[in-house]
Amino acid sequence: MTLGSSILRLARPVNSVVVAASGLPVIGPRIRGVVxxxxxxxxxxxxxxxxxxxxxxxxxxVTIRAATPHEKSWWRNFLGNGAPMRIQLGEERTGHAVAHRDDRGRAEVTLKLDPA
Incomplete structure (x- = not known):
């Protein structure tokens, strides 16, 4: 088992904890400011x-940098013409997201929000 596959096995439970914690009254606002x-x-x-x-x-x-893009695939859903995305920013917002990869292999997704 490689380090990358170990990280991916932990991603689902960690993601669930982060999403749940973002709804808590004490730490939620701090988490929601960056995640x-x-x-x-x-x-x-x-x-x-x-x-x-x-x-x-x-x-x-909204700019989202894909951490370790070579080990993750979610951002690839937005290559080419992109695709719709929803994001929870206090309230749910919708928009169109497009992924880009630079010459150093970093991946970034740019989400253009629909009017509120």
Missing amino acids: APITYTGRRSGRPYTLPVGYRISGDT
């Missing part, structure tokens, strides 16, 4: 997925 759950539909499975991601927001644009 938000996104929901998207898998490009092959057609199933909805929800996971917490770190984000930055500027106006109506």
